[in-house]
Amino acid sequence: MHKVDVLIIGGGISGLASAWWLARSGLSVEVWEAGERPGGKIMSTRQDGYLTERAAAMVLNFRPEVAELVREAGLEPAKTARQPAAEVRRYLLHRGCLKALPMRLSPMVASPLWSLRGKLRLLAEPFIFSSGRTDETVSEFITRRLGREVLEKAMEPFVAGTLAADADQASAAAVLPRLMALEQRYGSIGAGVLVNRILRRRTASVTETFSFRDGMGSLVEALAKTPGINMRTGHVAQELARERDGWQATAATPHGQRSVSAAHVIVATPAPAAVALVDPLDNELAELLRGIGYAPVSIVHTGVARDAVQHPLDGAGFLAPKGESATLTGNLWMSTLFPDRAPPGKALLTSYLGGARAPHVADWDDARLLDEALGTLRSLIGLKADPEMVRIDRHGEALPMYHGAYQARMQAISARLQHIPGLHLEANYRGGVSVRDRLVCSHAVADRILGARHWPSVERKRREEAECRAKTVCGLGAMGVAAE
Ligand SMILES: Cc1cc2nc3c(=O)[nH]c(=O)nc-3n(C[C@H](O)[C@H](O)[C@H](O)COP(=O)(O)OP(=O)(O)OC[C@H]3O[C@@H](n4cnc5c(N)ncnc54)[C@H](O)[C@@H]3O)c2cc1C
Structure with missing residues (x-):
């Protein structure tokens, strides 16, 4: 039977990015994708001179892991930045007309979009006490901190438009973790933003929104073609079974069944597909996944x-x-x-x-x-x-939809996984739906796998890279001597 270090089930951005971090470190990785092409939801299509996106259209990034992956995957020259007009303005449907929605605090306070009462309420934010609750919905959290108008005119449309979720049901801790962290740390969102802005300037960390010249499809296509990743499309994972030293997985393929033995398995499918795979291993885990709408x-x-x-x-x-x-x-x-x-x-x-x-x-x-x-x-x-x-x-x-007591569900899933060594769940129902969050979470899962045991192939790759560096340095040294 074919043996790999890590088998990844699901070839969307979550699975492909996990594969990329692992293969880069020297592990042998195979990715099974049920569909005919890698990329999952992400797909860019050219039609009559237009370039359309089936899912993610852009990456809003402020994380170094994302910048590292884009650079090291050779995608920097293919990147395209958001054009200046789109940088500064977006509109909101208000009383049947479009009104510019200011993106910064000072024009927001001046905007006619907000009533005087709404503006005063916004300015009172630093003086609002924390509720001490971790189970607030987005509507409860935003209304408490920033007032009803900010909920109705900014946060509800954002949650519906970008996350397809309902602010009245979505968990604030899951959907707005950074805003909640600001409240916990600084007692106020406004104060936290200010402090972070000052600190970020000092560390020169950049926030940017980008896509690629040929669309977001370039990202998944480049990752799928990375040397060291064995990408198998048309592979529908059907069964996962524990072995003495890891896992055996079986897929239905166009050429019949295929089984692979792996030390670690990452299930990077949507939750309903993961249910079918983990149910025979852990009924409670399957139940927790089943509850994700x-x-x-x-x-x-x-x-x-x-x-x-x-x-x-x-x-x-x-x-x-x-x-x-x-x-x-x-x-x-x-x-x-x-x-x-x-x-x-x-x-x-x-x-x-x-x-x-x-x-x-x-x-x-x-x-x-x-x-x-x-x-x-x-x-x-x-x-x-x-x-x-x-x-x-x-x-x-x-x-x-990160609805209900979502963080508690996620914690319970993590607790179940503690009892199933070598099995990982990595997809957009854990840790954020954005491409940025997917790249960051896949980096974390790869780190956990790399740290889980001694990997001779990783050791070998490090040695080879060190030898290569030494040779380059010696070579440059020799050239220097010759030039002298
Ligand atoms: C309309 C829309 C717009 C979006 N816009 C943005 C945006 O602008 N910016 C942004 O950052 N994010 C955006 N997102 C979010 C982002 O695109 C998704 O969260 C992300 O692409 C999901 O990736 P994934 O790998 O977790 O899941 P998926 O892409 O769903 O990949 C999972 C893969 O698993 C495979 N699979 C399932 N079952 C099996 C099995 N048994 N065996 C093998 N393979 C299996 C599936 O075929 C699929 O390819 C958008 C999403 C949507 C839907």
């Missing part, structure tokens, strides 16, 4: 003539709060966000529908989805003509 999301990409839109499209796009009764949770102006997303003189507008707010949208056919998206764009940004390019993507289980 997912929301469906449908995406309507429309390519239009730029002059058929009255709005200046001078921002990242807009979000729609619940109270505005729009079916769209948001619309991103992709051609403003990044260069070359649309042919010259055209615009690419991407609408998101569904999520926890409107799961029934998943049952709509393409014509109804398009009608709904176009109706909203006509009334909000003055779209005057029919689109010349339409593409519709659907995810039945788009994103895990």
Whole structure:
């Protein structure tokens, strides 16, 4: 039977990034992906000169691990930064019209979007006491700290539009861990942001939003092609069994069954697929995973003539709060966000529908989805003509909703895993759904595996690299002598 150090089940960004960190250290890694291509939800498609994204469209990064992976995977030259217009402005649907949503505190306080009462409430934030609770929902936490207006006009649309979740049910500790940490550490979000801004300036750590010239697909494609990663598509993992020294896993493949023996296994699938694999090993763990709900999301990409839109499209796009009764949770102006997303003189507008707010949208056919998206764009940004390019993507289980006592569920999952050495669960239902969080969490899981035992292959790779460095230094030394 084929033997590897680590087998990874699931070839989305979580599985591929885990594979990348491990292979880079010298471990032999095999990735099983049920689908025909690596990348999972992430896929970039070129159609009629437009570049569309099926899931993640960009990375908002402030973590060194992400910068390291992008650099070391050779992706730096392929990176493309968010364009300046999209950097500074995004819009909010407010009383049926789009209003600029200020991204910084001082213009936020001056903005007509907030009532005087809302502004005063915002300024009172540093004087609000901590509740001492760790089980607050996003709505409870934001209303307590920043007031009802910030919840309704900023946080609820953000949670619905970017996480497909419901602020009234989403766990603040799971969805807003950094804001909660600021409260715990500094007693106030505002004070914490200020202190962090000063510290960050000192450590020169950069925050940037980027994609790649050929879209986010470049990231998953580059990782899947990394030397040392044996990428197997069309491999549907069916069974995991403990062995004396690790694991044996079996997959259904187009060529029949394939079994592999591995010291460690990372299950990097969505929770429902993980349930089927871990149920025979640990019923309680399977039960905890079963309780994670997912929301469906449908995406309507429309390519239009730029002059058929009255709005200046001078921002990242807009979000729609619940109270505005729009079916769209948001619309991103992709051609403003990044260069070359649309042919010259055209615009690419991407609408998101569904999520926890409107799961029934998943049952709509393409014509109804398009009608709904176009109706909203006509009334909000003055779209005057029919689109010349339409593409519709659907995810039945788009994103895990971090609803209920989510942190307690995650802690219970970690506790169960303590009793199953060599088994790891690494996907977007643990530690954040964003690509940034996926890269950071996969780095942590790789670290745990590397530290779990002595790996002769890692030792060998380190030795070879040290010898190579020494040879280069000697070579340079010799060249120096010759030059003298
Ligand atoms: C519409 C949308 C927009 C988004 N926008 C952004 C954004 O702009 N920025 C951002 O940072 N994030 C964004 N995200 C979030 C991000 O794209 C996802 O959280 C991330 O791609 C999920 O990666 P994953 O590897 O955890 O899961 P997946 O991508 O779902 O990968 C899991 C893989 O496991 C495979 N699998 C399942 N069962 C088996 C099995 N039995 N055997 C083998 N393989 C199996 C599946 O086929 C799949 O390929 C967005 C998500 C969506 C849905």
